Amino acid sequence: MTANRITDPSTVNAKTLLRDMFDAAITAAQPARCLPPYLPDPPAGRLIVIGAGKAAAAMAQTVERHWSGHLTGLVVTRYGYGVPCRRIEVIEAAHPVPDAAGSAAARRILDLVHGLDRADLVLCLLSGGGSALLTAPAPGLTLADKQTLNQALLKSGATIAEMNCVRRHLSAIKGGRLAAACHPARVLTLLISDVPGDDPTDIASGPTVPDPTRCADALRILDHYGIAVPEAARTLLTSGAGETVKPGDPRLAGGKVELIATPQLALEAAAAVARQAGIAPFILGDSIEGEARSVGTVMAGIARQVAVHGQPTPAPCVLLSGGETTVTVRGQGRGGRNVEFLLALAVALAGQPGVYALAGDTDGMDGQEPIAGAWLAPDSLGRAAALGLRPRDHLADNDAHGFFQALGDSVVTGPTLTNVNDFRAILVTRV
Known part of the structure; x- marks a missing residue:
């Protein structure tokens, strides 16, 4: 009333x-309140839980509390945002500028989903902060390159969508690449949105969804804000080698995305x-x-x-x-x-x-x-x-x-x- x-x-x-x-x-946006209704039915094979973001550890803890079957996994969250989990490993890393801990966690997540089969299910838990926490530099780039670019983007006045467009095209895990690495396993992504418009492409820079933007878009953003770009990064973008996974890619077919909390x-x-x-x-x-x-x-x-x-x-x-x-x-x-x-x-x-x-x-x-x-x-x-x-x-x-x-x-x-x-x-x- x-x-x-x-x-x-x-x-x-x-x-x-x-x-x-x-x-x-x-x-209202606490994982314990909003996540349980979206948990999937048990798969025929394994359940692998992965994730990144400021809510990732709390999301993982909620999954554990409501899942009676076997599971394993790893999530990365910001320093100070970890919570106790028994079956899912929680790693803390830096935000908003990435560090070696976040980069190592991203690589371990990619290793964890390698070699899965069609009977397996990957449950990906993503929330705000995932872009910085889930950092895997694209081939030819270093963590120092990503740190420098992140600092410049944060000071530039670029929108979150613009920043994440750049991040996706200089990454080995964002822009659908994580979901592609899970293939042929099914991927269910649960999202807590921190972006205007709730576009899954921009939440944690969309590691499990296709990306319609191009390398040329990322270059235009960098040039518009006058951001100095390491030579290796510019080469990656101008050559098109940094292109992300696009809509219609068969490796992402069957993937499902659910928004569980929004602004x-x-x-x-x-x-x-x-x-x-x-x-x-x-x-x-x-x-x-x-x-x-x-x-x-x-x-x-x-x-x-x-x-x-x-x-x-x-x-x-x-x-x-x-x-x-x-x-x-x-x-x-x-x-x-x-x-x-x-x-x-x-x-x-x-x-x-x-x-x-x-x-x-x-x-x-x-x-x-x-x-x-x-x-x-x-x-x-x-x-x-x-x-x-x-x-x-x-x-x-x-x-x-x-x-x-x-x-x-x-x-x-x-x-x-x-x-x-x-x-x-x-x-x-x-x-």
Whole structure:
């Protein structure tokens, strides 16, 4: 039953409500909750479990708890995101820049699926972060080459789809290559989506699905952002030797993909919390992209329209959105797309009364920081001024983390063991 809209918005504890919505979004995407309905029937042959991503270990643990038959496998997750498993080996590696542990895990996964037959089933568990964690450089490339390119892509302002297009064409495991290595075994891929649009090609760079993009597309992206490319990588792309597995390839025939958790699912869980509190939720979109600071400025305009004119929905309400913004790093700060969004929102709102916000990454890590995001109140800029903080300077230096930490307004969750991308909630309590 939907709660009635509250008549006295002053009774709302904005900080608590926003955090409850964020926690609900994360809980909705927990593997223990969303994975069991998608488990397959036992195969005639072996069950091999493989996977990569920030949720991979939690997904593997859930499989073990609900699977009575024999299985074996290996998954790779981010440092600090491992959980105990008895039959599936869990390896921790670096993210967002890959390391030797992730590269070794990728090679071991390829070895594990070698020599399977038609009676066998490969259960592939993928979630956000898999692109960096599942790193197997294409022939002629080194791990150092991949690390350099990853760092450049992360700072460039490229979208996640653009970054993953490049990654797929410089890999020995992404872009359908892992599924091809499993042939003739059947492959069932369970996905927790962290990408706008939930395209399986972009989740962990699509190791088990065909890729319609070409080497030429990857080259155009690199040239567009002015990214220096190691000579071996450019040769791989210009020669076409880095081409991925394409739609219609018989080695991928019979493969099945299931989306078990998405950003939309998380937003709907947050919306339910708002309704229970008597606040009307308004979901603006689950796949919003663009420069984080630009999105923040636009969202401030929408929030002000609600606060001043009651449009497109009257207050009290909460504006919810997801997706993945980008940060083009030009300053010396630590980046973080959610806190950069929030700081740009704060600057544009300029202390607008009755407007509060929380922005965070559902994996618990905004950029490379062990901080999920931050929260904003109408008095945030006033408190910052009292501390001598200059928000525009912090924004120009890509140092929103430093700004919100100084205020004591960071949101810290620890490893959440899932990832359905950015979460943004703007609470407008009055007109």
